[in-house]
Amino acid sequence: MQPLEYILAGMQAVIFGPAAFELLGVPIPLTLVMVFAGVVTGILVGATPGLAGPMAMAISLPILISFFGYNVEALLPVLGFLIGIMKGATLGGAVPAILFNTPGTPDAYMTTLDGYPLTQRGQSRKALKVAHLSSVSGDTFSDIALFVCAPFVALMVERHLDFPEKTALLILSLSFIAAVIGGSPGKGLISVALGLIAVFIGGGEDFYPRLSLGTDALAGGFSIMTAILGVLIVGAVLKEYEDLWHRSNLSGARERIVDHGDQRLTRAEVLRIAPYIGQSSLVGTIIGALPGIGTTLAAALGYQLGRARYVRRRPEGAPAFGEGAIEGVAATEAANSSVSGSNLIPVLGLGIPGNAAAVFIILATDSIGGFTPGPSVFRFSESVVNTELVLVFGLFTAMLFANLVNWTFGGAFMRAATVMVRVPKRTLLPVVLLLTFTAVYAQEPSMESLWFTLGFGILGYLMRKVDMSPLPFVIAFVLGGSLENSARQAFSATGGDPYFLFSSWISIIFLAGSVVTVVLALRQKRTNSTRA
Template sequence: MFVELLSALEMLISVANLVAIFAGVAFGVFMGAIPGLTGTMGIALVIPLTYTIEPITAFALLLGTYKGSLFSGCIPAILINTPGTPAAAATVLDGYPLTQEGRGGEAMGMALWASVIGDTISTVALIFGAILLAQLATRFGPAEFACLVLFSLTIVAGVSGDSLIKGLVAAAVGFIFGTVGLDPMMATPRFTFGELTLLEGISLMAMLIGLFAVSELFIQSEAAVGSIKKIIVPKARISWGQIRAKLPTIARGSVIGIILGSIPGLGATPSAFLSYSEAKRASKTPEKFGKGSLDGVAAAESANNATAGGALIPLMALGVPGDVVTAVLLGAFLIHGLAPGPQLFAENLDLVYAIFIALLIAALMLPVIGLAAIRLFSRIVMIPQYILYPVIAILCMLGVYGFNSSTTDLWIMIGFGVLGYGMRKLSFPLAPMMIGFVLEPIGEQSVRQALTISSGSWWIFTSSVISVLFLVLTVLAVGFISLRTIKDRKQAAIQQSR
């Protein structure tokens, strides 16, 4: 191993490769910070530029773009309540309230360092546990996925705010929207109303920007322009003491991100929400979540960035992409004549180690580029709102249209903006709808596949240790939520009696 590491260092350490990593991270940060311009789009734009360069330089550029975009989606989420990427939707829950309190600098500083730590931990896990974790991921069949989704639904309780009933209603509505498109088993259209562009389902990006960004624009437009308070965000200053206090939360989020990221089909969004929910469950002050908690930001961002290493595990070890971004990266490998999987380790071990080292270097470059990006984008909120919000509206439309080049997505964005506005007015939480929408396709397909395999027998969901483990965790989570709800009601009753 030592010889291979030296060979990898010799292959990687050159001015061209280091510049490629730096340029990739910087470009990824830019793509993630603009709503609608995701890391997937960034990598797709970069791939044509890598056709004529050496494979290690190409992957240094591509992986740097991947790493940078995962972090920077939190910047608009914190500053203007508009997630730059789908995974940053969990960061909105506490990041934007912190900005409204004048603590946006703290929020972005915590997001940056949680991202760096989570990123580094996941890369180390990739280096030392790729084969082991990839083998664990292959043990997930339809029954295991179904039980995992069932457990993940307990996240709804953690992001429902003051009313669990409203959170469950919102999640149910999200489930309904998740059924739009082709039936996962029969491939027949459902709720498409003859619209061909809906055959692939409702665009996640259109829904995300509509729910969070457009609804926020509607809320802000109700206020007179002269009465809107301009928020000045300070530099991203956060003490090491604050970071050390959040290390348990960051570590837990990193583990969640690595594990869920390594399971093909899940990705960063469920990981961020699950980490957020677990942080709230473990917190001594859960009532602060959703109102401006640094723990919430740390939990979401650490899990979000840790999925990078997790998603690369099945790609590198088995040749199976863990999410949409790694599916695009798989194409890049094939373009350069490399087939990810066990054979890649056998025939190009020095290249594999060079990629691992490039990932670590990208994580180390992120603080420098991230701090510069935070200082740059922090000036956004210093722009008067009567100028800022029309510009945001235009960027939202460009981002949504550019994602799929579909005018239908623009109407979907506006529709969800109106729906999100109505939900906010009626105090319905938005995050549970997003969770239900994301989990529905995975859950429905897994349940139906499992029941098909077992000829309709529900015992298949207790046929493996992994399934039983998630079922037990679900029961424990529901019990904990019930006890906490009863306790909160008793405390509210005592306060009212006083």
């Protein structure tokens, strides 16, 4: 098959795939229905303070797998739904930030700075329109970067990296994530080490399940669902509940929003915010492609760069950044939304997840089977059809459709999602917890798995409590098996050379990069501490 035929086959897999139902005799493709449902769910979840896109992805994944089963046909509908959530949540996160000064997702914090003053001036609908336009533009830009860059990254990796280099690349990714997340390389490394230890329990190639302390409970190891849902979701619920205990539940009583004046977004205003959207989209896309950095930094950087630009070009009489400038909302929303496409570059190109949302994409493909994200996916084989490549183009088609939904209906859904801000957290969080347990049980029907989930939840709570990010733990847990397998294969391939990691310049550069990343992060931390 030629490259163009692969693209067409991917589009056909979505459009002419299994139908969900018929409308006036026309079959409606299941994948598109799932993408649509995912986007709507994502917007609702993003608009609910205390919930986040990865939470909804985590809960829905096991239920979707139970429904669709473990076959290749399930991949596109399940991944379509997850991607829909991912995209919808970044859009929905702006709603409570603008209307109630409460960021729905952490990356929407910067949106409050200008979004809420706009609401106070009676311009909330205009602010939502700016957020919608900027968010969807950033997201679309990022997706285009993904479509162009992922195949090149994958082909370069496939051409130049063998087992020792791939092992060194995994080490570099883990050290990078440990160093940049949470602001403490020491805690990041501890988090990575905990994730690796947890995934190595009960595994190995010997008859005896290692590190199992001779118990049956540990002999099978911890399943990926119990560990990840425990640390990410149960841990977050426990921490949120503790925060609720500190302050009164603000979700119940909200001030009334009164809009006045022209709420339309004029052509002149669109032209005014366009450069800010472009600048932030570029920043967010670059940051999204690096594992572990995430949307919050993208939003902060986009906002800062936007502010610097605004100082030079501020129209006379226009409010400053932080006082209700539409350019501020545009800069933040474009930056945090443009992370979502490019963060799939390391996932699809290298098989390495860069953030929590990407972890669930990997988890879905791992659980369902028939698709292993990584460089081999992008092999444009002419003689034999590479079904994984067809799936990738199907996935890209689903992403484009999700963007289309966001462009066309996203604004209306954003306005409708304002009702979610009034759901009391005190009731919502236990429901999330019960749903998480139900989802884990759907995947692994044994009460033991629920106890493990609770145990990992306590670990996740303690990590958050001591300011240690649980994300390095999760990514190390996901990559631990690949790291060990890759090291085993590299060791065998080099004929048992103990210095296999130093067998080529590329792997030496990757290893040096791992050390340099941690050392630089440590120096940065010490410099910041001294200044403080």
